[in-house]
Every structure is written in C-alpha cells, then in structure tokens.
Amino acid sequence: MAHTPSAAPTDDTPSTPSRRRFLSQTVGLAASAALYTQLGHNGVWAAGSDAPEKKEVKIGFIPLTDCASVVMASVLGFDQKYGVKIIPTKEASWAGVRDKLVNGDLDFAHVLYGMMYGLQLGVGGAKKDMAVLMTLNHNGQAITLSKKLADKGAVDSASLAKLMASEKREYTFAQTFPTGTHAMWLYYWLASAGINPFKDAKVITVPPPQMVANMRVGNMDGFCVGEPWNHRAIMDKIGVTAVTTQDIWKDHPEKVLGTTSDFVKQNPNTSRAVMMAILEASQWIDASLQNKVKMAETIADKSYVNTHVDAINQRILGRYQNGMGKSWDDPNHMKFFSDGAVNFPYLSDGMWFLTQHKRWGLLKEHPDYLSVAKQINRIDLYKEAASQFNVNIPKEVMRSSKLIDGVVWDGSNPAQYADNFAIKV
Numbered sequence: 349m350a351h352t353p354s355a356a357p358t359d360d361t362p363s364t365p366s367r368r369r370f371l372s373q374t375v376g377l378a379a380s381a382a383l384y385t386q387l388g389h390n391g392v393w394a395a396g397s398d399a400p401e402k403k404e405v406k407i408g409f410i411p412l413t414d415c416a417s418v419v420m421a422s423v424l425g426f427d428q429k430y431g432v433k434i435i436p437t438k439e440a441s442w443a444g445v446r447d448k449l450v451n452g453d454l455d456f457a458h459v460l461y462g463m464m465y466g467l468q469l470g471v472g473g474a475k476k477d478m479a480v481l482m483t484l485n486h487n488g489q490a491i492t493l494s495k496k497l498a499d500k501g502a503v504d505s506a507s508l509a510k511l512m513a514s515e516k517r518e519y520t521f522a523q524t525f526p527t528g529t530h531a532m533w534l535y536y537w538l539a540s541a542g543i544n545p546f547k548d549a550k551v552i553t554v555p556p557p558q559m560v561a562n563m564r565v566g567n568m569d570g571f572c573v574g575e576p577w578n579h580r581a582i583m584d585k586i587g588v589t590a591v592t593t594q595d596i597w598k599d600h601p602e603k604v605l606g607t608t609s610d611f612v613k614q615n616p617n618t619s620r621a622v623m624m625a626i627l628e629a630s631q632w633i634d635a636s637l638q639n640k641v642k643m644a645e646t647i648a649d650k651s652y653v654n655t656h657v658d659a660i661n662q663r664i665l666g667r668y669q670n671g672m673g674k675s676w677d678d679p680n681h682m683k684f685f686s687d688g689a690v691n692f693p694y695l696s697d698g699m700w701f702l703t704q705h706k707r708w709g710l711l712k713e714h715p716d717y718l719s720v721a722k723q724i725n726r727i728d729l730y731k732e733a734a735s736q737f738n739v740n741i742p743k744e745v746m747r748s749s750k751l752i753d754g755v756v757w758d759g760s761n762p763a764q765y766a767d768n769f770a771i772k773v
Contacts, residue, residue, distance in 0.1 A: 400618040404433045407605075407622070408445045408457035411438065411557045411653040412574040413660055414485040414603045415458045416643050417684050419652055421622075421629035429628075430621035438652065441555040442525035443473065449608060450476045455615075456622060458484060459606040462701035466527030468724055469702075471710050477609035480698060480725045481623050482691045482733075484603040484630070488663065488682025489530060489593035490578035491537055493570040494563055495671075498588045503672060505541035505591065508570075512548065521545070522554040522562065522571035529602055532704045533593045534572035539771040540596075540753040546708070546773055557654070563587055574602070575682065576659035581671070583659060588671035594680040596752045599689075601697040612726060619726075623733035627691060634685040640664050688739035693730055695721040696746040696759030703757075703766040709773030717762040 409415035419436050421427050427434040437454060439445050446463060448454040464480050466472035493502055500515070502508040512519055521538070523531035535545045545551055554562055559571045564586050572593075581587030593600060605626060612619050633643050644661035647653050653660065662668070666681035683690050698721040705711045727745060734741050748758035757765060766772075 398617050400431045400621045401615045402455065402618045403431070404435060405455040405618060405622060406435045406437045406453070408437045408439045408448055408454040408459075409652075410442060410445065410458065410555070411655075412458075412603075413576050413644075413647065413653065413664060414488060414574055414682060414684075415652065416633055416647050417484055417626050417629045418458045418605075419647050420633060420643055421625040423646055424629060424632065426625040426628045426632075427622070430624045432618060432621045432625065434622065434625065436652070440557075442528060446472065446474060446525075449478075449606065450474045452608075452611075455611060455618075456481075456605055456607045458603050460525055460528035460530075461601050461604050461698065462527045462529055462532055462705070463525055464604060464606045464724060465698055465701050465720065466705065466710070468720060469705075469711065469715060471705060472525070472527040478724055479607050479609050479612045479619075480693050481605045481607065481612075481619060482626065482730050483601050483693055483697070484605055484626070484684065484691075486599045486602060486683045486686070486690050487592070487594040487680055489533060489572065489574045489602065491534060491570060491572045491590050491593075492559075492563070492578045492581045492587040493590045494566075494568070495586050495588060497569055498672060503588060503590060503670075505537055505543070508590070509541040509543050512543065518550050519548070519570075520550045520552060520568045522552050522559060522568045522573075524553065524556050524559075524573055526553060527701070527705060527710060529600075529701075530572040530574070532701060533596055533600075534570075535704070535708055537572075537591060537596055537752065539769065542771070544771050560584060560586065575663050576653065576655055579663050580655060580659045582669065583656075585671075589668070590670075591752075592668070592678065592680075594678065597749055598680050599683070599749070601694070601700075604693065609723075612729065616729065619729055620733045620736075623730065624737050627685075627688075627733065627737050627739060630684040630691060634683060637665060688734065688741070691730070691734070691739070692742050693725040693727060694742070694745060694747050695725055695727070696748075696757070698725050699759050699762050700757055703762050706763075706766040707769055707772045714763045714766070718759075 407418050422434040422436050445457050464478045467476050467478050502511040523534050538545045556573045559573045559577045560581050648657040666678045668678050669675040699717045746759040750756050
C-alpha cells in the first residue's frame with residue numbers, strides 16, 4: 349500500500365489546483381464531482397456514466413526520482429479527487445515491470461518509453477499491444493564514469509575514447525533495460541565520440557538501484573541511469589558525472605505512464621482519471637521550489653526511492669556537481685509539467701526510440717514508424733484528460749530537436765534518419 353508520511357507535503361502555490369486536493373476525501377463522489385466543476389474542473393470523470401470502471405489501481409514504479417508524479421498523486425490525494433485510488437507498487441527491475449504489465453499484475457506503470465515500443469514489436473522479452481498515455485518527465489538522467497577512469501583522465505566522451513584507444517582491455521558499461529531510454533542515451537553518447545557500444549565495449553543490464561553497488565565493486569566502468577543514482581555515486585565518491593542526458597538531447601522524453609491497449613479499452617474512464625491525477629501532481633511538483641523540496645523529502649522514504657534526501661534534492665532543483673570540483677545551475681534539469689509541455693505524448697518522441705532500435709540491431713527491418721506510434725501513443729485520451737484539466741495541448745504531434753552530435757530529429761523521415769548514422773549495428 350502507498351506510504352503516507354506523517355507530515356504530508358502541503359501546497360505553497362494558491363494558484364494551482366492542488367489547493368483543493370483533499371476535498372474529495374470528505375465528500376461523496378457525486379458531490380465532489382459537482383464541486384470540482386464549480387472550481388473549474390469538469391466533474392464527469394468522477395461520477396455518473398463516466399465514473400472510473402476500476403476504482404483502485406496498481407501503478408508500478410522503479411526507485412528513481414522521476415517516479416515522483418505517480419507517488420505524489422497518491423500521497424497528496426489527487427487520485428481520490430478523480431474517483432480512483434492509486435496504489436504505488438515498488439518494483440525491483442524493469443524486467444519485472446514488463447512482466448507484471450503484460451500479465452496484468454500491474455494496471456499502469458512509470459515505465460521506460462522505449463520499453464513500451466519494444467513490447468509492441470516483440471523486442472525485449474515479450475510482445476503485447478501497449479499504450480503510452482502521457483509523458484511523465486523530461487531530462488534528469490546522466491552517464492556516470494567510475495572514479496578510476498576519471499583518475500586516468502576519462503571525464504567526458506572524448507577523453508574516454510582516447511583512454512579506450514590507448515589502454516586496450518574490455519570496458520564494461522551498464523544500462524537499465526535493452527530497449528529502454530538509458531540504453532539509448534548511453535549508446536548515442538558513446539557513438540557520438542566514435543565508440544561503437546557493441547564492438548568496442550561490453551554492455552550489461554543492471555536495475556537502477558543496483559548501479560552504485562555494482563560500480564563500487566568494480567563490475568562496470570560506467571553506467572547510464574536516472575537520478576538519484578548518478579548523484580549518489582558522487583556522494584559515495586565512486587563515480588563522476590560525464591554528461592547529463594539533457595546535454596545529449598535537451599528536453600528529451602524519458603518515463604511515460606504506460607499500460608496495455610487492452611486495459612485502456614476496458615477502462616477508458618479509469619485511464620483518464622489516473623492521467624488527470626498525475627497531471628495535477630506534475631503541476632504541483634513544478635509549481636515551486638518548496639514543492640520540489642517537499643517532494644524530495646517524500647520520495648526519499650524507504651517505501652519509494654530509499655536513499656538520503658540529499659541525493660535527490662539538489663539535482664531536482666537544477667543544482668549540479670560533477671564530482672570533480674565543478675558545480676553549475678542547470679535550467680534544463682528534470683521537469684514534470686512546464687505548463688503541460690512535458691506531458692504531451694508526441695508521436696515523434698516514440699518514433700525516435702524505434703529509429704535507435706533499428707540502428708542498434710534490435711529491429712532487423714524498418715517498421716512503419718508512424719503507424720506504430722499512432723497505435724501506442726494515445727493522444728486522443730491525453731487530449732480528453734488535459735482539456736478537462738485546462739492544460740495547453742500542442743497543435744502538432746511532432747517536434748524537432750537537435751541532439752549532441754548536431755543531427756536534427758523531427759520525425760519526418762525516420763528510416764533515412766536511422767540509416768544515416770556512421771556507427772550502427
């Protein structure tokens with residue numbers, strides 16, 4: 349069951365909907381629906397024929413900072429406002445999340461974007477029609493190199509490539525799931541420096557909470573993972589931050605709210621209600637520095653991320669250090685809402701992961717990129733939920749970005765994009 353701290357975070361921003369978060373705990377669903385309509389929210393998702401089909405839902409999460417919107421939706425009671433009860437369920441690995449989503453043990457999950465696309469196409473251990481309902485966050489991951497490598501001068505991609513060329517041995521790097529975001533950030537970064545991740549290195553899969561312990565005993569030279577585990581490696585003096593993922597791709601898509609296509613078909617109202625609760629939690633987190641600090645205090649608990657709050661609360665505020673004496677304020681740190689810009693499930697975001705799956709040999713042939721993205725990314729449901737929440741909805745389903753190697757991705761010609769990389773499988 350969800351853990352609720354004895355002193356639950358309170359809202360510091362009167363203009364946000366979170367001022368009303370506990371109203372639904374003391375009134376019935378029908379009454380609360382009418383009340384929220386008066387307050388600017390359409391109550392149809394909470395009562396009547398559009399009431400959630402399933403009142404209690406399990407949402408799996410991995411102990412990472414970016415599980416925060418799922419956790420806070422439960423802790424702050426936003427879920428009850430929309431007629432559902434979210435049970436955040438802590439999972440040990442992404443493979444476990446995959447299995448429980450596919451077999452129905454979980455209703456939804458805080459999940460790797462690329463995993464959802466891999467499952468749709470039968471890559472990554474299972475095949476199932478999946479649904480991405482919304483993006484949970486942008487940015488906020490990093491690549492950590494071991495202190496031993498840093499002491500030899502390998503502190504970024506160029507110096508790493510130089511060391512690997514001069515000191516020949518097997519170099520091992522870890523990601524968190526073969527089709528997931530961290531694998532793709534790691535491979536892209538290595539390749540941008542001329543390092544073929546499959547020919548020039550050994551790549552292993554390690555669950556996020558186990559990264560630091562594995563680096564401590566020398567099982568890897570570097571890893572890509574979400575926070576707080578990169579900052580934790582610095583705190584424990586075993587690793588340094590070589591690059592943040594927002595420096596690989598500014599405002600990149602990261603985790604999503606995922607479920608199966610079958611669940612959405614059977615429970616569309618529940619899906620909308622859960623999305624609205626998480627949208628409100630996302631807005632609450634990004635509304636103020638005080639809310640972010642309170643969020644960090646909440647999710648640091650052993651029920652969630654299980655680490656010292658100081659491992660979370662610096663980078664969530666954009667306060668970075670690399671473990672080698674450099675500190676900076678990063679305006680492109682982890683974002684959960686940004687006036688709704690984070691949460692829209694752009695088709696081009698999902699398609700990008702397919703291009704990388706093809707690039708690295710996970711897909712043998714080019715899929716129908718756009719058709720797959722339209723099947724998975726439920727923009728229709730997102731628009732319904734976001735419009736009820738008065739969130740800005742982009743006019744375009746594609747967006748354009750320039751990545752660390754200078755190559756622009758806009759979704760316009762995915763097959764050509766995938767084939768044009770010099771380093772690929």
